[in-house]
Amino acid sequence: MSQGLPFKKSLTQVALLCCGFSGILFILIYTVFGFLTQGFDALRNTISSLELVKNGWFQQVNFLLYGVLVVLFTIGLSKELIKSANARYIVLFQLLMGTGLIGLAIFIHEPLHQICNIMVFISVLAVLFLFAWQFYKTNSWKGWIVYSLVAACMTMALKALFMLAVTYHHWPGLFERFIFLPYNLWLFVLSTKLMGGRRLAAAV
Numbered sequence: 001m002s003q004g005l006p007f008k009k010s011l012t013q014v015a016l017l018c019c020g021f022s023g024i025l026f027i028l029i030y031t032v033f034g035f036l037t038q039g040f041d042a043l044r045n046t047i048s049s050l051e052l053v054k055n056g057w058f059q060q061v062n063f064l065l066y067g068v069l070v071v072l073f074t075i076g077l078s079k080e081l082i083k084s085a086n087a088r089y090i091v092l093f094q095l096l097m098g099t100g101l102i103g104l105a106i107f108i109h110e111p112l113h114q115i116c117n118i119m120v121f122i123s124v125l126a127v128l129f130l131f132a133w134q135f136y137k138t139n140s141w142k143g144w145i146v147y148s149l150v151a152a153c154m155t156m157a158l159k160a161l162f163m164l165a166v167t168y169h170h171w172p173g174l175f176e177r178f179i180f181l182p183y184n185l186w187l188f189v190l191s192t193k194l195m196g197g198r199r200l201a202a203a204v
Helices: 011-036 048-052 057-080 085-106 112-136 143-168 172-179 181-195
Strands: none
Touching: 011 048, 011 057, 011 181, 048 057, 057 085, 057 181, 085 112, 112 143, 112 181, 143 172, 143 181, 172 181
């Protein structure tokens, strides 16, 4: 069977791939929590600052849940990727991302919190660029080369805008919320396709 054709997957595998929706869930949770938190300004306050408010443990659990779901998704993703050096790096950086998110839940103060934040950012970029190479080696995912590269470039641009916003104290919270949106939307669509039976081919 061609690797680009739909393929029936086990219920366990579908459940693991479903964890790829975790980014969207994370966004929904912190958005609602921020809205319900008295005095919290989503335009000016960062996501992590929700860990420091009253009932901040709720945001810690949100980070923890996100990290665990990313790790579970990575387990499912590893079964989709045919063994190769590129595939191993994808799995590695996905796991580093999950570890960083769990670290954000545990370490709510600097400098460890910032180290975990950097770990997540670098891992997201690495995954997007590595997947662009992965798709380059296939025939059925060609359009995803551009999609992955655009998502990576948008992530870097949004990070730069966030840093400027922090420097000039102009709505840093707003810009931060957009940084990982390209990746989360990209992962949402990818997870949907994989759950629907699409298969990934090997990259070397």
